[in-house]
Amino acid sequence: MKLIYEKSVEGRKGYFLREDPYKEISLKDCIPEYALSRTKKELPEVSEVDVVRHFTVLSKLNYGFDDGFYPLGSCTMKYNPKLNEHLALLDNFIYAHPCVDEDFVQGSLQIIYELNQYLSEITGMDQFTLSPAAGAHGELTGVLIMRKYFMDRGELRHKMLIPDSAHGTNPASAAMADFNVVEVKSNKRGGIDLVELHKLMDEDTVGLMLTNPNTVGLFDENIEEIAKVVHSKGGLLYYDGANLNALLGIARPGDAGFDIAHLNLHKTFSTPHGGGGPGAGPVGVKKHLVRYLPTPIVSYNGEKYFFEEVGEKSIGRLSAFFGNFSVLLKAYVWILSMGDEGLKETAKTSIINANYVMSKLKKFYKPVYDRFCMHECVLTGREYKKYGVKTLDIAKRLMDYGFHPPTIYFPHFEPYAEETIMIEPTESESKENIDLFIDTMIKIAEEIKAHPEIVKQAPHITPISRPDEVRAARNPTLIFKEINENR
Amino acid sequence: MKYIPNTDNEKKGMLKEIGVSSFNELIKDIPENIRLKRALSIPGPFDEEEIKERVYLIAGKNVNFFSFKPLIGAGAYRHYIPEVIKAIVSREEFYTSYTPYQPEISQGNLQSMFELQTHLAKLTGMDVVVPSLYDGASAVAEAVLMAVRITHKNRIIVSSLVHPHYREVITTYTEPHDIEIIELPFDKGCTDFSDLKNQLNANTAAVVVQSPNFFGGIENIAAIASEIHDTGALLIHSIAESISLGLLTAPADMGVDIVAGESQSFGMDLNFGGPYNGYLATKTRFLRQLPGRIAGETVDKNGKRAFVMTMRAREQDIRREKATSNICSNHALNIVAANVYLSLLGKNGLYQVALLNTKAAHYLKRKFAETNNFEVFEYPFFNEFVVKSKIDISEVKNRLSRKSFIPPLRVDRFYKKCENYLLFTVTEIFKREELDKIIEILGVSR
Structure with missing residues (x-):
């Protein structure tokens, strides 16, 4: 199909803006010559109708969930409820600026605070950060927390165990925290090879990143033993939440020995994939890791919601602001639609x-x-x-x-x-x-x-x-x- | 159950065909010990109307943001968003589709990526573009890691007028990698480059400058480019307000090596901070070090034009721990938003919006200079500027919010020494009369 550039006609306009009301101000007095572009940037010149037709035709070359069956394993392409989309477009939410005083945004903060509580309850973790923008961003958050935890204890650990069945993001994230990736083989039943895990897990190992159910669609039946092995050497167990959908209301990573968990709201919690994003990758931790979470988190004092800095042990900031608010809101609405009963039925x-x-x-x-x-x-x-x-x-x-x-x-x-x-x-x-x-x-x-x-x-x-x-x-x-x- | 089509009866029938008598037989692998034996303590299920009421009520606890125009920007800008954009991005084919791994049924997304890559190449003068990273902060952090990989050096010099949150994210991303970060001071509204020569050494990987910077100031980037390149370092240009590209010199023409931008201003709602959309633009020779997805043009079996994700050997699903980044999901839907915005505004529209931003902001600043309540500073700026308030800051906030304006940013939130300084942002959404009203509100002594 033709590109929008190939539809350009000199002088054609798609956007009309009122006339310059500041004629008395000369541009040359505002911007120094060295910074002013000598020519206009060569974007296309098309009409509004041209644009609408162009993108409507483009959209029809795509295949969305609403077009039919989308059985992409590990991606959880579920229905994206229309109600969620509607509520995420309310004026009071979409026009909310991220740097205003807390008293202007009590509603947005309430959503963040309550979603944090719901996700903690669903996963059995103690506290979440909602700022990671995607699953891999959540993984980066998680591995940085692991790194900080050991630094704080004065331990230098270098290895990260990752199963051969793991998503590519796991090793790539571990590398971003400068860990050496050590692959753990799967056994003939599809789980972690315990003998090998025993061998590999040592005091130079940060921990294990595990997807459970794993990427072959099986729940690792040895999860309690795995947690024991990792913890016995002082390591941390990381939960990749890509496949949490199967466990909703049935079992919780927090009860299975996991110390850190990231979720993919665009998988398990029904928010749309958008052709590859934006999603959201909240990270939950157990109590002993709360102090390392990225900053800030939202707290509530019974009257008012407010931002709280995590403190000097925090891994720092992960996003320009607080993450993908509209995605968080859609997940919040989905949880309210399902309740306990609906989550169990989902799994x-x-x-x-x-x-x-x-x-x-x-x-x-x-x-x-x-x-x-x-x-x-x-x-x-x-x-x-x-x-x-x-x-x-x-x-x-x-x-x-x-x-x-x-x-x-x-x-x-x-x-x-x-x-x-x-x-x-x-x-x-x-x-x-x-x-x-x-x-x-x-x-x-x-x-x-x-x-x-x-x-x-x-x-x-x-x-x-x-x-x-x-x-x-x-x-x-x-x-x-x-x-x-x-x- | 809501959103679950199959009835209990159907499920029973399916279990039978699977060959089990109960659902529990399917989940025997989950040890009894770790099963949840109680109901989750969460609200719901609610019906659709109940949920709407609940969420409307919560939304009502925010101020009525639509009628409160923001005099605050600081990396998140309220521009007018034409209706066409929402109409297009709310098409299910765009928002409910997956990453375009199957190009035969994803040409809409792939062509849109390619078109935004082209738009951003035209705006920045660069050869290659990654059209989506999470935001401007992660984009500049990735650019820094990229520069370290390219140069095999590990010293980074960052202007203190790069957005404070972006600098924090750079710190978070670089902390594990033995990278030294040096900050350059500022003088009035621009970076003080007088010490740059001394700071640059043979181990410097990159210099990071934001322009327009956090104070709205336009940096003279071209003037520092050659001394940076002389030491073998790269020049990274961070852009938080990409509307400025409608008016300002293309970064490539100023000697920039990597542009790390935020495209929120191209048709994305403020949304309390996200989702926005970061991008990177650079020279062809750095292509293989770029993180994230890139679309390329090719032909199909029948010779018909086709687009695919390409240069995939950089990515995590192929290279695992050797990938250039761990990024997988990006902010793809916002690629469509930015593409529609830039296509619609086009050559003249973007120029006009940028022009109106500049003039409106300069108009307000000049008016401030005429009052006795504010001290203004002389430095070139785009649509944001810093003033020193002689009236109490909380008084400024109260006066403005009473008249339905979101007050400007208190600069001392980020720069402790800048007490009583305010960062005003003026975009095209302000009419001249509104700016006059603001002067009326703030210009009087009481």
Whole structure:
């Protein structure tokens, strides 16, 4: 499709602003010559209608949750309630400036304070910071807290244990706190290999970052033992909350021995993914770590909500202001909509839906671990390799049938998880949609045997066919340049 | 249950097909010991109307911000946001979609990334752009880490007029990495660069300057560029108020190496501090050290133009601990907002908005100079300026809030010695008559 620049017509305007009411003031008297751009910046010149049409057409090239089934494992693509969107757009919230005195923003502060309490109750942690802007930002917060904790005790620890099944953000976050990443292998049941953990966990180790349920969709049944091993060497246990959806109201990381937990409000708590963000990644800690939280936090004295600095042990500030307020508000509204009963039902339904998918598909796509799963199941496309069909092809073919593909090639660790297909239906999907997805996956399995080319060339009816990603990386075109500029 | 389609009966049927008699059989892996055996102590479930009432009530505890125009900016600016932007970003295809890992059904997001990259390249004069990081603070912190990786040096010189919160975030991000941070003092409204030469040494990775700076001051960046480059250090330009780019010289033309910006002013609500949207812009030779997602143009199998996320070998899901950053989710929806804003305003609109900001702010400052209640300072500024108040600061606050204005920032909140100094911000949302009214309110002695 044409770029907005290719629709530009000299002199066309999309925005009308009142005439300059300060004619007596000359720009030259305001801004020194060295700082004043000699020409106007070459943005496009288009009308309001041009803009609306352009972006409406662009939007239609996207696939959103509201368009259909979105079984992206580990991403928890659940429904984003319209009520939440409405309430996040109230004037008193959206026009609230972050630097005003507390008496102007008692309402916004109340939301932050109460959400902190709800998240603490749901996870069994003692205190949250709501300022991290995303899951990885929460991880950075968490690993910095771990670092500060040991510095405060006068201990220098260098290693961070991370399972081979972990999200890439875990090792990347640990590296940002200058820790050496040590990989822990998964065992043949899909959990942490305890023998190896015993071996690796020592007094030079900060702790373990663990996703539980993990990325193969299994709850690590040895969690109590894992916590014991980590704590016995003075380490800290970090909870990656990517998969908290399965545990809501059933079990709490805080009761399972975790010292720090980050959540992804854009996964578990229904806030939209927005094409890749903004989300929010609050971090909760147990009492012994509260003093290291980023500053500031919101407190309440029975009459008034107010900001409180965390103190000199704080890891400092993580964001320009207090995090993604409108995202926090949407999560707050979702919790009120669900209550205890609804949260439990969320976890339960998500687990039933995932097991249902696995039980119906396991004959066609072998599960990485043939056990009951939690909120997502991880299957493989390995046996179709002999037809020359890769998991990628299966994913692409799903688009022709109107589905967003599941997560593929993640997790990846040998020898168990290869050519993976990670399916997370969430609680939002109805049985008939899930059945339709299952039937389609089976149909694709048949297609592979009969007409593998159809699958290998898929998708066929999407706005574009497979793009040449190698060309994009080898010969990067990262901004639009008019032809004459290229010369 | 709200938002859960399947009925109890359907769930029962599904359990049967799975081959279990009860849900509990599915969760046997969760040890009994750690199960929660009570109800969570949280309110709800409430019906939709109950929730609305509750939340409206809470919203009512804020002041009526819509009619309270802010004379405060300090990194968060209230500009007029055309309705087109909300109409577009509230399309479900944009706000309910996932990260565009499947380009065949994500061209809307990918093309929008590419377009914003182009807009920001035009505004900054740079070659490559990361269109989204969390905010201007994390952008400048990432820029600092990037400079350290590029130069293999670890001394950073930062102007004390970089937003105080941005400087705190730089400290948080760099603390684990043995990076030394030196601050340059300020003089009136601009950075005092007289000591820069002495501070620069062979171990300096970067100099960080914000312009317009925290006091609204326009720094003479071009004047310091060559001495910085002579030592092999990079020049990082932090921008909190990106509307200024509509009027001011492109950073690339002043010798800047990395622009670390905040694009909140491009169509994003104040929202009590977030979500906003950071960005980085730099030269092609630093491309491989950039953090975060970048869109690139290519063709599909049939030769049709297509956009994909590219240069992915920098990212955490591929490189794990060797990635340039841990960033995964960014503020993608705000890419769309900024893209729509800049497309709509275009070449002339952005210039006009920037012009009106400058003139309105200078108009108010000149009027202050005519009163006896404020001392003004001579330094070049964009849409924010510092004055010293001769009337009590709390009196200023009371007078302004009584007439529905959000008072300016007390500078001593961040710069302890600047007692009685106020940072006024004036954007295009103020009409000339309103500025006259402010003078009327504050100009009188009682």
